[in-house]
Amino acid sequence: MLRWSSSTFNLLQPITIKNASAAVLILSVLIWMVNTLGYSPNQDIGSSELSESNDIEEKVIAGHPVLENLSSEPGVVEVELTASKERISLKPGVETDVYAYNGRVPGPLLEATEGDSVIIHFKNDLPEDTTVHWHGIHLPFVMDGSPFHPVEPGETFAYSFRIHEGTAGTYWYHPHPHHRTAWQVGMGLYGGIIIRDPNDPLPDSLTEHLLILSDNRFDEDGEIEFAEPGSRQERVDNMNGREGDVLFANDEIMPELSIRSGETQRWRIVNASGARIYRLALEGHAFTHIGSDGGLFEHPKEVDEIILSNGERAELLVHGTDDPGSKVTLQDLPYDRYMPMFRPSNWDEANDLLTLRYTDDSPLEETFEVPETLREIPELNVDDATETRVMRMTNGKINSRTMDMKRVDETAELGATEIWDIQNLVGMDHPFHLHGFQFQVIDRNGELVSQRKWEDTVNVPGFESARFIVRYDNYPGKWMFHCHILDHEDQGMMGVLEVK
Template sequence: MHRRTFLTASLATLATGGHALAQMKMDDMKAMPGMDHSGHGMATEPAKPAASLVLKEGEALREVSRLANQSDKAGLFRAKLTAAPATVRFAEGVETPVLAYNGMTPGPLIEVFEDDRVEIDFTNDIPGEDSTIHWHGMPVPADQDGNPMDPVASGTNRRYAFDLPAGSAASYWFHPHPHGKTAEQVYRGLAGVFVVKTRADPVPAVYGDTVLVFTDLRLGADGTIPENSMVDLMNGRVGDHVLVNGQKNPTLDVPLGAKRRFRLYNATNARFLKLSFGAAVMTVIGTDGGLLEAPVVVDDVLLAPAERLELVVSFDKPGAARLETLAYERGWMGPGKPDDAGLALLTVNVSETAREPMPPLPEKLRTIATLGSPKINRRFVFTEKMGMGAGGMEMGFFINDVAFDMQRVDVTAKVGEIELWEVINKADMDHPFHVHGTQFQVVEHERDGKVTPPAYRAWKDTVNVAQGETVRLLLKQDQPGQRMYHCHILEHEQLGMMGIVDVTV
């Protein structure tokens, strides 16, 4: 039987079976979110959106609040971050309990410069749960990376401290990474933006620098956020509303002829965003690891979970220019497949009044040196499995046929040694692949026997590996210690699709 057909049938079995279990093969996991242990099984479909709850639309786009620097010493950014329960009013008259950094979701924006030192005092006030802060994509030491092996217990605190090297300017973000709770803490609101800037930015300052953080939300009829269902665990959680900076379809007013710089962040658990600005011309200027070598004009972009993009958008026609989602087939198992096409995420109102002409983008943004020849070749194969086991129905997502084990090192690498990683997706859906501690360069994609180079040379820390695709990438780790690599559909990470690379001197 084809894997997708078998999985769909298995989900139906789970809906009726009295003692169905999802074996996640992860240490210290007590129970799956959404699992009903009363003998009635687990719901197979995500909770339906509450028809009575209407989210406000059309409000002016909010800037993500900046985290204040408490240091008066040049070159030092020092601040406090607290993860704790909070409430947010997404729908009129209804308070929704969330998790938030410093009372905000998405969390505050940390803005620093290359060569700065960063010291963040983190307090975990989430009742009864470990947490961490993972500085996604950032070149930080392994013991400062917020890995699941380094938890911060509920009611305690720790300081994260690291120096940002020259050449590290990019659009990073931060989120929790505790063992077995990452998915839940993120979909309940814990995510923040970390922008590292260069003092010699080639992009004209008059374009501005606007952050757009995409999250998605599911609300119950009472305004609460429901737990994951079995379908969420299989496919990754996809909410009912896509929010931008915590708002639904906010608006932005610009004059005719304006060019705007946007930093796009996909901070969802599992939503793939294929985006278009309609008639407004989009130019890609940067990815996860910072600026490209030269601008690239595109019709649309795909932003997989955890990916970032920097765009310059030219608004040369009066009227409404909408940032909308386009259809994208990422693969789906079981019922409840969302229709992601045609969602309006942001409406830019372009006035009839033209502004003075803006300076053009420079033809060259920076130089990206090609990584040299690899000394080591590695293969990582993604698969998913579901079937009956001794304890009932078992399911999991695997890399090289093993599920994550926090006590096991999967790969041993050496500091500074260039490696070629071949990531092969034999599963029935796309999987965005993320490596901690470094940025990599994609060499080529292969699918159905056709090999294609990437559209441009770029530094990346997350790359989508489509169903049936092989992605080859070059990387090296510059700092010793244990790092994670995993699928950034967070439910899949928790169900086993993660490993540990131990980087030695």
């Protein structure tokens, strides 16, 4: 923003013959702007008086402001993203120091379509190193935003990658610096991604909502609170992961959505919490579960509730089956993910997340018919697997190791298909996330799963196991795998898979 000040008029201070004509031109412009437009010498150009006549309506999709595409070239999405310290209101009537993307918590939505080339011009205006991890996106190693590629304070980095066919779905972005991920996400750095399918089997006439769920803790002054070093709360957070008692859906506490009786809406849900696992239910309503981490299922499934672990996403159809004028509540039902000795006293209480209010309009006469088949998902054949890797998760460790940036824990060949056997040897849930490559869960505790789907995070409850199959396509590099309870990740519950 250009500011008019005395320095502006210094251009007109003692003039030589060489710049006299320029000075006359500048003076003429200044006089015209003051007399004709009414500007004072200390007024901001771009302030409200000017912007009122030049407002550009902000694009909003699924309830979120969208990163502006700076490119006019078809098939190219080029945006700018800045991480910075800000002071904004998270709780009503209180301002809070946060870390934010483009001044917002959550950050603005990144929207792209399969086949697009995406360029994100990122700037780090934070006082510490950071990265941007494009959670779940299949992309080159150097663009993954892992701890191997930190962006220092004041520096910039251009993330660029192509969106592969079959990627359409709901994703999210967040920082991934070594030992500081939980802190930076807790301070407000996270945002949503929607990848579109040009041949989406669901019509764009459906109302769409992107719900980014998070939680946080605040002190008496309204500032984000982290446990004091050496305190009992720190021990609890180190074990359970840091949970907050204030729950957000997007940037609001208990927001309200509207639906018409007889209407069907498409909800995309992201669990951006550092540790909380959500058990979602809408009182008196069933969901049609249509997708997960890697996009749509082959076939929709009717469910009464959804369990969404850290980093996971879900796509649902919500059907307006109640009467006009009624309202219902989306709740986070009790879910015991904890070590018994650190289980919170109120773990068995439900939490309200948002209100769904029915309009007073008469019910729609024609209701939406959900397609029986949404898409085909190619099966990764277990007979093609050349190796089975066993990952034993304990408190803060995988295979009895903590993270070492200088060590490679697993090595695989580019193009290989492998099975990973994830075993949880302790009494609390651990959601396991693999960077770079989506996978298909084969079985849980030896029982075959019924729904083929693409995932990048799989929750493994205490003393249970899950096996998935993965193929390392396209991109060599050093890829992280870790528990997605962010405090556990920061403590070193993470390893490195090198694909070459």
